Amino acid sequence: MLTRSEFDRACKDLIAKYASISHSLATSxxxxxxxxEHSSVSGFGYMSRDVTRLKRVPSIDDPDFCMSDxxxxxxxxxxxxxxxxxxxxxxxxxxSATFQVPCFYFNVYNSGGTPLxxxxxxxxxxxxxxxxxxxxxxxxxxxxxxxxxPLLSQGDHPTLGTPCWYFHPCETEVAVGExxxxxxxxxxxxxxxxWICVLGSVVDLRI
Amino acid sequence: MSTFGTTRHHSPAVQNYSNRDRVTxxxxxxxxxxxxxxxxxxxxxxxxxxxxxxxxxxxxxYYIQAPRVSYLPLLMPEIRRFFNELVFDxxxxxxxxxxxxxxxxxxxxxxxxxxxxxxxxxxHSISLSTKPSSSRSxxxxxxxxxxxxxxxxxxxKLLLAPTPEACKIAFMGQLKEADFIRWGNxxxxxxxxxxxxxxxxEGIKEHNFDDYWRVASKVTPTTGSHRAQSxxxxxxxxxxHTRPPSADPAGPSERDGAYNVRSVPVRLYLSxxxxxxxxxxxxxxxxxPHTLRHYLTSHLPLLFPPQPPAPPPSRSNPHPRPPPxxxxxYPLIQGIPxxxxxxMAWLGAxxxxxxxxxxxxxxxxx
Numbered sequence: 001m002l003t004r005s006e007f008d009r010a011c012k013d014l015i016a017k018y019a020s021i022s023h024s025l026a027t028s029x030x031x032x033x034x035x036x037e038h039s040s041v042s043g044f045g046y047m048s049r050d051v052t053r054l055k056r057v058p059s060i061d062d063p064d065f066c067m068s069d070x071x072x073x074x075x076x077x078x079x080x081x082x083x084x085x086x087x088x089x090x091x092x093x094x095x096s097a098t099f100q101v102p103c104f105y106f107n108v109y110n111s112g113g114t115p116l117x118x119x120x121x122x123x124x125x126x127x128x129x130x131x132x133x134x135x136x137x138x139x140x141x142x143x144x145x146x147x148x149x150p151l152l153s154q155g156d157h158p159t160l161g162t163p164c165w166y167f168h169p170c171e172t173e174v175a176v177g178e179x180x181x182x183x184x185x186x187x188x189x190x191x192x193x194x195w196i197c198v199l200g201s202v203v204d205l206r207i
Numbered sequence: 208m209s210t211f212g213t214t215r216h217h218s219p220a221v222q223n224y225s226n227r228d229r230v231t232x233x234x235x236x237x238x239x240x241x242x243x244x245x246x247x248x249x250x251x252x253x254x255x256x257x258x259x260x261x262x263x264x265x266x267x268x269y270y271i272q273a274p275r276v277s278y279l280p281l282l283m284p285e286i287r288r289f290f291n292e293l294v295f296d297x298x299x300x301x302x303x304x305x306x307x308x309x310x311x312x313x314x315x316x317x318x319x320x321x322x323x324x325x326x327x328x329x330x331h332s333i334s335l336s337t338k339p340s341s342s343r344s345x346x347x348x349x350x351x352x353x354x355x356x357x358x359x360x361x362x363x364k365l366l367l368a369p370t371p372e373a374c375k376i377a378f379m380g381q382l383k384e385a386d387f388i389r390w391g392n393x394x395x396x397x398x399x400x401x402x403x404x405x406x407x408x409e410g411i412k413e414h415n416f417d418d419y420w421r422v423a424s425k426v427t428p429t430t431g432s433h434r435a436q437s438x439x440x441x442x443x444x445x446x447x448h449t450r451p452p453s454a455d456p457a458g459p460s461e462r463d464g465a466y467n468v469r470s471v472p473v474r475l476y477l478s479x480x481x482x483x484x485x486x487x488x489x490x491x492x493x494x495x496p497h498t499l500r501h502y503l504t505s506h507l508p509l510l511f512p513p514q515p516p517a518p519p520p521s522r523s524n525p526h527p528r529p530p531p532x533x534x535x536x537y538p539l540i541q542g543i544p545x546x547x548x549x550x551m552a553w554l555g556a557x558x559x560x561x562x563x564x565x566x567x568x569x570x571x572x573x
Binding site: 038040041044097098099115117138139140141148149150153154155156158159160161162163 | 319362363364365366367368372373376380383384387388393396397479480481482484485
């Protein structure tokens with residue numbers, strides 16, 4: 001659990017740290033984030049960034065195949081393949097006031113700027129395979145059998161008030177707690193980095 | 208419990224407790240009933256530009272006294288029936304999609320369908336309080352005038368699919384968050400049988416107080432427990448106080464009492480700006496109950512200035528009182544301008560919405 005000011009400090013430290021670290025596949029989940037505040041009220045800061053995602057190409061021959069597990073497509077492939085639709089994923093890392101942990105909010109837009117439906121998003125390279133295969137899918141949420149909260153659902157962004165999709169923070173809190181317990185000294189900024197790594201098992205955060 | 212089964216065999220202390228407990232439970236139940244029965248007047252008109260051809264134009268307004276604890280998706284079947292039967296032409300009615308409706312206030316504010324209706328109404332009241340006063344002098348609550356749109360909901364501003372199913376999931380999510388805020392886990396709600404959990408939503412859908420509270424009473428804190436240090440007056444068995452004196456033995460509800468929660472589920476709404484949510488411990492560090500005044504002063508000190516201390520006693524004024532404070536705003540809870548001496552824990556037990564949350568809307572005084 002974090003306090004609001006620990007969250008704010010940790011995010012700003014992360015942004016500063018990775019500003020000077022070069023981009024690679026491994027560091028890309030931590031890069032490109034910027035800090036934002038509400039225009040008139042303090043204490044509602046959050047991180048945001050825009051990344052590009054493609055349409056996932058499932059291969060019928062290989063049941064384990066998923067684009068997000070392969071190396072990043074190289075420039076040549078992207079330019080020559082006209083079938084690849086490009087989507088913009090606006091990503092936010094906000095502070096959950098209820099659970100006192102970071103929380104991942106996002107929306108995905110097509111090239112015309114229209115937000116995608118849940119089914120549409122599941123067809124992009126944003127999610128890891130098991131999310132796509134989860135049971136209990138409706139048009140407005142993805143659930144896991146017998147879990148108290150849906151894995152993925154819609155809610156209002158805590159600062160902007162606009163509808164966003166978000167992964168329920170309970171999932172990541174437990175995992176992060178376990179990871180942090182193993183580290184000998186945990187700075188709060190490490191907590192955000194660790195949390196982003198755990199999130200990476202659900203969402204492809206590479207850019 | 209005595210094996211002889213009559214009250215005569217109970218010790219006096221326990222008998223006193225059960226009298227006071229009964230009195231306390233009476234007040235808690237009273238406020239919960241009043242909250243449940245609260246309604247607000249809505250006036251609904253379809254956007255004239257969207258009225259299908261051949262509509263009966265003389266009848267195009269639907270009036271409804273809506274329960275504060277209910278939700279717009281639950282009212283839609285009744286609203287739709289009215290418009291389909293009395294206003295729309297049959298063929299036009301068939302073409303309207305079930306989940307593309309959305310509401311705006313007369314001032315053009317989009318209504319969030321996942322908010323309880325009471326919150327929507329109070330939020331509207333406070334937004335009017337920030338505008339120059341024109342028609343706020345009437346004592347009767349004004350109808351909330353709404354425009355109903357039948358197509359093309361703005362999906363960049365509203366959550367998708369305002370169906371009763373989505374509404375139920377949103378409602379259960381809020382209940383579990385409230386549970387988490389109180390105890391640091393959601394075991395009380397998730398520990399209920401699925402049938403009981405569903406029963407909570409059924410109670411809302413059917414607007415049945417008994418059905419809802421049959422389950423909710425198992426998970427909602429009561430005010431029957433004693434507080435750590437009560438500054439109240441000495442105990443008297445004839446007293447009608449809602450707060451039991453601190454000398455009481457712990458009752459069965461002690462562990463789950465309103466004053467033992469980690470934090471009360473509270474959200475604060477201003478007419479502009481994001482919804483505020485913070486930890487609200489039931490007792491302050493000095494052991495005194497956390498009051499509404501203290502909460503508002505710490506979060507909105509410009510609107511609720513801190514009370515300066517009383518001046519030191521002097522010969523001419525041996526019992527000085529602190530100077531009165533001019534509040535620039537007032538807190539609306541369940542439509543009531545709440546007294547600032549109210550205790551946050553008590554509000555959490557008695558005036559919360561059906562989703563477990565105490566929603567405080569702050570309006571400006573003229």
